[in-house]
Amino acid sequence: xxxxxxxxxxxxxxxxxxxHLTQHKPYETSDPRIMVEGKGIRIWDQAGRxxxxxxxxxxxxxxxxxxxxxxxxxxxxxxxxxNYFAGSAGSIPGALFAKRLIEKMPGLSRVYYNNSGSEANxxxxxxxxxxxxxxxxxxxxxILFRERDYHxxxxxxxxxxxxxxxxxxxxxxxxxxxxVPHCLQYRAHEQGLENAANYGELAAxxxxxxxxxxxxDTIGALCLEPVTAGGGVIAPPEGYWPRVQEICRKYDxxxxxxxxxxxxxxxxxWFGYQNxxxxxxxxxxxxxxxxxxxxxxxxxxxxxxxxxxxxxxxxPLNYFRDISTFGGCTAGPAAALExxxxxxxxxxxxxxxxxxxxxxxxxxxxxxxxxxxxxVRGKGLxxxxxxxxxxxxxxxxxxxxAQQVVAECSAQGVLIGxxxxxxxxxxxxxxxxxxxxxxxxxxxxxxxxxxxxxxxxFG
Ligand code: PLP
Numbered sequence: 001x002x003x004x005x006x007x008x009x010x011x012x013x014x015x016x017x018x019x020h021l022t023q024h025k026p027y028e029t030s031d032p033r034i035m036v037e038g039k040g041i042r043i044w045d046q047a048g049r050x051x052x053x054x055x056x057x058x059x060x061x062x063x064x065x066x067x068x069x070x071x072x073x074x075x076x077x078x079x080x081x082x083n084y085f086a087g088s089a090g091s092i093p094g095a096l097f098a099k100r101l102i103e104k105m106p107g108l109s110r111v112y113y114n115n116s117g118s119e120a121n122x123x124x125x126x127x128x129x130x131x132x133x134x135x136x137x138x139x140x141x142x143i144l145f146r147e148r149d150y151h152x153x154x155x156x157x158x159x160x161x162x163x164x165x166x167x168x169x170x171x172x173x174x175x176x177x178x179x180v181p182h183c184l185q186y187r188a189h190e191q192g193l194e195n196a197a198n199y200g201e202l203a204a205x206x207x208x209x210x211x212x213x214x215x216x217d218t219i220g221a222l223c224l225e226p227v228t229a230g231g232g233v234i235a236p237p238e239g240y241w242p243r244v245q246e247i248c249r250k251y252d253x254x255x256x257x258x259x260x261x262x263x264x265x266x267x268x269x270w271f272g273y274q275n276x277x278x279x280x281x282x283x284x285x286x287x288x289x290x291x292x293x294x295x296x297x298x299x300x301x302x303x304x305x306x307x308x309x310x311x312x313x314x315x316p317l318n319y320f321r322d323i324s325t326f327g328g329c330t331a332g333p334a335a336a337l338e339x340x341x342x343x344x345x346x347x348x349x350x351x352x353x354x355x356x357x358x359x360x361x362x363x364x365x366x367x368x369x370x371x372x373x374x375x376v377r378g379k380g381l382x383x384x385x386x387x388x389x390x391x392x393x394x395x396x397x398x399x400x401x402a403q404q405v406v407a408e409c410s411a412q413g414v415l416i417g418x419x420x421x422x423x424x425x426x427x428x429x430x431x432x433x434x435x436x437x438x439x440x441x442x443x444x445x446x447x448x449x450x451x452x453x454x455x456x457x458f459g
Contacts, residue, residue, distance in 0.1 A: 006046045009034060021421060038066025041435045041442055043415075051410070054434045054446045055417040060229060060261045060382070063288040064342045065435040071293045071338045078334035086328045087113055093333035100340050101298065104270040107279050110306040112299040112320075113327040117260035117286035118152025120297040121223070124256050124282045125156055126322060127301070128220040129176075131254075131308050134318075142214060144207065144222045144253075147182040148231030148423065151223060151258050160223055163231055163422035178214055181206045182228070185237045186375040186386060187394065200239030208247045216251035221282070226272030229261040230422050232429045233384025235377055241276035254305070256282040260297070261382070264288035265343050265436050268353035268380035275379060281305055289336050296332025348436040355438045356380040362447035363432075370454045372397060381438060384419075385430045385450075396428035401457055405430060408453030414446055 013032050018024070034046040043053045043066060056062045064071075078093055085091065098111040114120045125143055132141035145151065145160040152158075158166060159173035162182070167173070181191060183203035188194050196202050211219055224244070228234035248255045255278070262272030263285030269275050271283065282305060286297035309320045343349065356378065363376035363385050374388035387397040387405070402418045409416045417431035430450070434442060 006034075006036075010046060038062070040065045040067065041438060042066070049413070051413050051415045052434075052442060052445055052449075053415050054409075054432050055415050056433050056435050057292050058415075058417070059287065060266060060433045061287040061292040063265055063436050064291045064339055064346075064348065065437045068291070068293065068338075068342065070342070071291070071335050074334045074338040075294055075331045078330050082330055084329055087324060089328075091328070091330045091333065093330050093337055097333035097337045097340070100337060101300065104340075105283065105300060107302060108283060108300045109303040110301045112301070113332065114286075114297040114299060114324045115295045115326040115329070115332065116152070116297050117258075117284065118154045118157045119324060119327075120260070120284035120286060120299045121151045121157050121160070121256075121258060122154055123299045123322060123324075124221070124223070124284055125160070127282070127299075127305065127309075127320065128254060128256070130320065131305075132220050134308065136217070136220075139218055140220045140252075142176045142178055142219045143256075144178050144180050144210065144219060146180050146224055146228070148184065148234065149182075149223075149225045149228050149258070150230050150422065151225075152260075165421050165424050165427075178210060178219075180210045180222075182231070182234065183236050183240050184228075184232060184234045186377070189394070198239055200237035200241075201243050203237060204240050204243035204247060207244060211247065211251055211253070216253070219251060219253050221254040221256050222248055223256040223258060225258045225260075226262050226276065226278070227267060227379050227382060229382070229431075230419055232386065232419055232423070232426070233378055233382065233431055235379045236276065241273075241278050245278055254281040256280065256284070259283050259285040260287055262379075264291075264339070265349055265352055266380055266382050266433065268349055268356055270349070272379070288339075290332055290339050291335075293339065294331040294335040295326065295329070296336055343436065346437070351438070352380045352436045355434075355436075355440070355443055356383070358440060358443045359383050359432060359434075359446070362443060366447065366450055366454065369451070370458060372454060372458045378432070381432075381434055381436060383432045385432075387428045387430065396426055399425070399427045402428045402430065404457045405450070405453045408456050409446075409449045412449040412452060414449035416446065416450065 037044045043051050129141050147162040149162045151160045156174045159177040185199050188199050257273045257280040259271050281302050283300045290296045311318050367373040367376050372387050373385050375386040387402050389395045389397050406418050419427045419429040
């Protein structure tokens with residue numbers, strides 16, 4: 001089908017491909033990494049090197065693992081039947097997947113299809129803005145986002161981005177986005193809250209302070225990751241989410257949960273927010289929806305939000321005037337239907353809870369053994385280990401040392417991640433997110449590689 005001579009491939013890549021999130025200078029003297037094949041939780045590169053993929057495709061995506069023929073078959077069958085029609089019409093897999101998805105999301109009812117997490121978040125922002133215009137004379141248009149959270153790569157998503165290193169040099173940004181403080185208890189001392197027994201509640205109260213400062217009648221929505229991913233793997237502290245929900249209700253602010261990473265099982269529940277009893281108004285999701293077998297993202301809303309765009313007035317602007325060309329591709333929902341079936345039939349939520357608990361146990365052991373591991377945290381198969389130069393001051397280790405740990409794991413055939421280009425001087429959290437099919441042996445293999453890597457880098 002294509003040129004399989006790998007040296008030609010490497011040269012074509014080096015000459016013509018601009019890799020994501022990559023400084024290309026080193027490729028003048030070394031080969032770019034090209035991934036060639038995957039099966040289950042394992043992946044092979046151009047040199048035939050085998051890796052246990054502890055990061056599900058690098059960015060928390062391949063939830064059901066590589067090489068799923070049933071997903072490929074479902075996509076193929078759909079493509080030869082009908083590959084595409086614009087999303088202004090429905091499709092068979094689009095309708096059926098929406099129904100399946102909504103069964104997992106009590107309280108929500110409408111699915112808007114897109115093709116990336118950034119795009120889904122953009123659409124949510126647009127809905128908030130349009131609601132502000134339709135109902136509040138444009139006033140209730142501001143969108144709150146949280147320090148350390150990430151919502152995507154477009155200019156509006158970066159405007160809602162709490163990671164300065166992702167944003168630097170890309171401004172000016174879109175007005176009307178306002179940052180609220182993070183809720184990372186390990187770093188509560190940076191907020192003057194180190195001894196607070198009710199840290200979670202206080203961290204949520206800090207959101208209310210911002211709302212009162214800005215004026216509640218100017219705030220349309222609060223957009224949060226249920227568990228912060230690239231900003232440091234931050235599972236929210238006890239008491240945080242109930243208070244956040246209360247605040248949103250008090251000031252009539254839409255709660256938009258960004259499930260782009262957590263959605264479809266990553267934390268051991270269908271959605272991250274379901275760990276915390278939250279009732280969101282809008283939910284966005286992407287990566288795990290079809291585990292990377294096809295591009296698909298969804299913005300899911302309540303019927304109440306949907307109804308705000310459904311009226312019989314003669315106003316020609318009365319509906320959501322938005323389209324996503326490739327949001328009409330049928331490969332996405334066809335793959336997503338099979339993906340959700342696999343998660344359900346193979347009991348992958350239960351497996352995620354069990355293997356997540358094992359991973360946390362192994363990380364705790366690493367923390368006991370290596371004093372550079374300051375904090376371990378996570379939810380389900382979504383865990384992090386923060387590396388510090390000093391446990392007392394919690395001074396982060398130099399970023400290149402954290403990256404060296406990743407490289408040392410890779411040298412042993414285990415891929416792990418590190419918070420990447422998010423917070424200047426703070427990219428010191430190792431990230432673990434193997435596929436939801438991970439076994440006990442896989443978890444132990446990841447931990448053993450980390451143990452060796454930590455010893456090699458820090459002694
Ligand atoms: N939201 C979160 C929480 C993410 O982690 C990401 C990507 O990493 C996005 C949104 C953006 O998704 P995409 O890269 O599909 O645009």
